[in-house]
Amino acid sequence: MDDKRIIELFWARSEQAITETANKYQKQLCFLSYNILGDKEDSEECANDTYLRAWNSIPPKRPECLRGFLLKIARNLSLNKLKLYTAQKRGGGQTELALCELEECVSSDISVEEEAEAHFLKEAINQFLAELPKKARIIFVRRYFYLCSVADIAKGLSLTESDVKSTLFRARNKLKLHLEKEGVFI
C-alpha cells in the first residue's frame, strides 16, 4: 500500500494502519534492529514497539517519508534496549538500569545549549552527507545509521571489505574536518 494511504489510515485511527505498516516495513525494521541487538525476538519486539510509537505520534505528525520515520523510531528503541542490556550485564548497576527505565519519561529534560548543540550537529551531519559522493554516502549511512557490518555492506554493494573500510576511513576523516570547520562538537 502507498505510504500516503497508510498515513491516512493512521490519521483515521484505523488499526489497519498497523497491519499495513507491518506488511510493508516489518522486514526492514527487524533488519535494522537485529543489527543493533543481534537477537531475532528482540528485533521483532522493537518492530512491534515501533508500530505503537507510530500510532501514538501520527497524528499529530504527518511524516513526509514513512520509511525513514519508522526506521528512526526502531533505531532509537533498539539503541535504548541495547543500553538497558548493557547496564544489566554490568551486574548490580541498578541505578543505571533505573535511569535507563526512566529515560523515556525525562526525554525532554535538556538544556537550551544542549538542544542548540544537537541542532547544529544535525545540520552539520546532513550537510556533510550532502557533499559526500553517493556511493560513499550509502556506505556511511548503512554503517552508521543502519549499523550494518562491514562484511554485510561489502556483500550488499558487491564491494570488497577493504573497499568499504577505506571508504569509511575517508568519510570519517572528512566528517572530522567538516565538524572542525563548522565549529561543532570538537
Next chain:
Amino acid sequence: MKKNQELLLAMNEIDEKYIEEASTFKKAKKISIAKLSAIAAAIVLICGAGLSIYLSAPLGKNGLYDNLPKADENPPIIEIGDITNLGMGFEGYLANDVSELVNANPWSEDMNIEALPVFENTYYDKSSGNPKKPDFEAMEQRLLEICERMGVDSKDVVIQNNYPPEDVIKDITEKFQSIGQSVPPEFFSISCVYVVADGIEITVDSNLETQIDFKPAIKLPEKYNFAHFASYEETSSVGEYLKKEYKDLIGIKNPTADIYGGDYTYSGDQGYKIQFFDNEGNIAENIINYNFNRVSFACNDSGALFIARIAKPDLSKKIGTYPIISAEEARKLLTEGKYITTCDKFPGEEYIRKTELVYREGKYEKVYMPYYRILVELPELKSGGLNCYGAYYVPAVKEEYISDMPLWDGSFN
C-alpha cells in the same frame, strides 16, 4: 555522554532521503535467517550477457544433446581454495513444501551429462587471495557497450569514477605521515566507473558487473503487478513485458525468463524474482548460460522498475573439461560429510528434498565449477509452520581431480 555516542545518536537525525537512498541500494543472493527478512527483500540480481563459446565441443545447433562436451584426458587438478571467510549468509529457504521453491534451471537429473567445463576466476588473484587490480580499459569498454544498449550515445557520455578528490588524498597522506607511516599501496583506488545520463545511471565495477539505476524508477503499465510479493503468474506476466520492452538491454539471442523464488519471509510473504538467460544451444551451453549469462530486473517498494543488473564473469580461462559425478553419487558424498554449507551439520539422508546442478559463481570463488546443490529440510529450523530448506553444495567434478575436497568440520564452511 561520550562524543562518539553523541555522534551515533545524532545520526538518527539525518535527512530521511539518505535513509531511503541507502535502504534501496542493496542486493543479496540468499535469504538469510540470521539477518531476518531484509535480505529476503533485497534484490537478487545475478546476471550476465554476451557469453561466447566456452565449451570444448563445438556448438550444437540441432538439439539439446548434440555435441555435448567430452572430458579432457588429463585435466589439471583443481584447488577449490578457502571459502570459509567469504561473508556468506545462511542459505536457507522457508516454504511449506520444497516444490514451492522454483527456478528455470535447465538441468534435470535424468540428463546424461558426463562432463562440464571448469573456469579460472580471473577476478581472483591466486597469490594474494584478493581481487586483482581493476582493468579500467575493460570497465570503460563495458560501460560504453551498456550505454549503447540503453540507447545512450557513447560519444556524449562523460565517464566518471569514484577516485577520491585531491584534498582528501592530501589529508589522508598527511595523516599517515603524522604517525610515521606511508599510505598503503592501492589505498586510493578506483573501484567503479559510471555514467549519468537522462533518467539512468550506469555503473560498472571492477568485476565488470553492471548496474543500471532508473532515476526516477519506472512505473509499469497499470495491468502489471511488479511487486516483491506478487504471485508467480503476475511475476511471469511482468517478465514477458520486460522481455519486450528491454530487448536491447537484455541483449540475449533467445532470452528465457527465469521466475525464481517461491520462498517465504518470516512475515509469511511469498515472493518471486525475474531474470533472463540465453536458452540457445545444447543442454551444456544452457547450463553455462543459466549460471553465468543472466540479466535481472528488480522493483522498488512501490512496484516500479528501479534496477537492472548485468553480470559478465570472465570465462575466457577454461581450466579444462572434467568428468562429473551423478546426482546419486553426490548425495552419497553428502552423507560422508563432503560438502560446503552455511547451514549446520547435515541432518541425515532422510531429510534430502531436492537436488540440482549449479555453478558457484561468486566473485571470491577461486574457480567456477559445477556443484550439486542439495536442499535439505532442517527440522530444527521450522518456523511458523514453514519448513526451512538449507543448501548443501557437493562438488560435481570427480573427487580425484580436486586437491582439497571439502569435508565438513563442524563449523560453517
